[in-house]
Amino acid sequence: MSRYILALDQGTTSSRSIIFDRAGRVVSMAQQEFPQIFPGPGQVEHDPEAIWASQLQTARDVLAQAGLTPADIAAIGVTNQRETTLLWDKATGRPVANAIVWQSRITAPLCDRLKADGHEPTFRRKTGLVVDAYFSGTKIKHLLDSSDGLRARAARGEVLFGTVDSFLIWRLTGGRHHLTDATNASRTLLFNIHTQEWDDELLELLDVPRAMLPEVRGSSEVYGETLPEWFGASIPVAGIAGDQQAALFGQACFEPGSAKNTYGTGCFMLLNTGTTPVPSEKGLVTTVAWRIGRETTYALEGSVFVAGAAVQWLRDGLHAIRASAEVERLMSEVPDTDGVYLVPAFVGLGAPYWDPRARGVIVGLTRNTKMAHIARAAVDAMAYQTRDVLEVMQLESKLPLTSLKVDGGAASNALLLQFQSDILDVAVRRPVVSETTALGAAYLAGLAVGYWNGLDDVRKNWALDREFRPSMAPARRDTLYGGWKKAVGRAVNWED
Numbered sequence: 455m456s457r458y459i460l461a462l463d464q465g466t467t468s469s470r471s472i473i474f475d476r477a478g479r480v481v482s483m484a485q486q487e488f489p490q491i492f493p494g495p496g497q498v499e500h501d502p503e504a505i506w507a508s509q510l511q512t513a514r515d516v517l518a519q520a521g522l523t524p525a526d527i528a529a530i531g532v533t534n535q536r537e538t539t540l541l542w543d544k545a546t547g548r549p550v551a552n553a554i555v556w557q558s559r560i561t562a563p564l565c566d567r568l569k570a571d572g573h574e575p576t577f578r579r580k581t582g583l584v585v586d587a588y589f590s591g592t593k594i595k596h597l598l599d600s601s602d603g604l605r606a607r608a609a610r611g612e613v614l615f616g617t618v619d620s621f622l623i624w625r626l627t628g629g630r631h632h633l634t635d636a637t638n639a640s641r642t643l644l645f646n647i648h649t650q651e652w653d654d655e656l657l658e659l660l661d662v663p664r665a666m667l668p669e670v671r672g673s674s675e676v677y678g679e680t681l682p683e684w685f686g687a688s689i690p691v692a693g694i695a696g697d698q699q700a701a702l703f704g705q706a707c708f709e710p711g712s713a714k715n716t717y718g719t720g721c722f723m724l725l726n727t728g729t730t731p732v733p734s735e736k737g738l739v740t741t742v743a744w745r746i747g748r749e750t751t752y753a754l755e756g757s758v759f760v761a762g763a764a765v766q767w768l769r770d771g772l773h774a775i776r777a778s779a780e781v782e783r784l785m786s787e788v789p790d791t792d793g794v795y796l797v798p799a800f801v802g803l804g805a806p807y808w809d810p811r812a813r814g815v816i817v818g819l820t821r822n823t824k825m826a827h828i829a830r831a832a833v834d835a836m837a838y839q840t841r842d843v844l845e846v847m848q849l850e851s852k853l854p855l856t857s858l859k860v861d862g863g864a865a866s867n868a869l870l871l872q873f874q875s876d877i878l879d880v881a882v883r884r885p886v887v888s889e890t891t892a893l894g895a896a897y898l899a900g901l902a903v904g905y906w907n908g909l910d911d912v913r914k915n916w917a918l919d920r921e922f923r924p925s926m927a928p929a930r931r932d933t934l935y936g937g938w939k940k941a942v943g944r945a946v947n948w949e950d
Contacts, residue, residue: 456528461892478915482520496559531693531895539593561592582740591643693899704894717864721761737806756843795941876926
């Protein structure tokens, strides 16, 4: 049997490829950033060709670094930035426009019209989502509306839609397979999470032709094989999950009530609710966690749009640091923020506020404020936003959280994780293998081809690196969080 699994982890700011062994350990990793395109305030785009080129290159690089051939790889798992929307020509495979990134608020006016017309309850009931520019459906409509004749071509099946996983698999298989999995489909505003099918009523509301949609498959099955030209021989593609669902799986959160938080470009907390979808009335979304065989597992999710991206802003916008990893050293120069709060609503606010008109604010500045205070405030914002989500999650799920598993790039920051534990008043647990998004995709692919025998194999692989326990006085916790809520009040509804 082949010795390893290859995971393709296509993220918002970079593409990564990671090879894992049976113990779930990283054997080799390659990463490549690609350009971010900002056409206007609150708008974010990607060049689909840059996504593909960077992902293919890192996959080739990681095989070369490890000295492996396709024969050594049992299967490929794919995980991806989820709601980012791509349209491409079926005949040529070429994109017809830039991808609209999940962060983009370009369709906020369209969402306002849908809500004003009374359609949000229908979307909420069928998809588990709120009507927000975050999700793919309104992005598809915007792209079709923006080019004469494009909708007619899509209706004839000449133009295809996909989230990033669909586009990668289309390219990897030479256009033989146009598909997605249930986790990515559940983020489109077009997929009924109860029937597990594309929904005709929702397609009509957004004027999206069914002919352009991918086939929806499970999260762990063999979908096809890569073209030999990409790696020298074919490799089965056997696992797909959106990045946050993949991280939930990679963290072995298989029991209802188990939860993880990922600190990436955004910040995403998911709570496994089992085989029953739990509706939210207070700003969370209900989503498919994974679908394996005939069984669908669901999750409650709180989506924070800007987390690690605030650190990137410190690096690229303010030039306060040269590399993102330097932020921990900078913030350690001061014991706290000295009353400074940074609300990173650069593209609006996600859960539980869902305010596309919010904008970033820094409040509490004095003559004593140093860049270190602002850096600490940017990092603390990740923890505050996580508490915003957790409070609603516990209320609606009726499942108290005793500990929180964490992952993502910023999970390496011990100051963040200690503050997170303090502000939540729960233990925060960081695993040995922090690449849980890619690991989840690897597990899903490996399970499909028998590389791992079942969920117990995955559970046994999870190992604790460090646990952070709360040490903050309750009064201090309440005061700090009260200040955060006051700062958020200054950021909401800023744009006319």
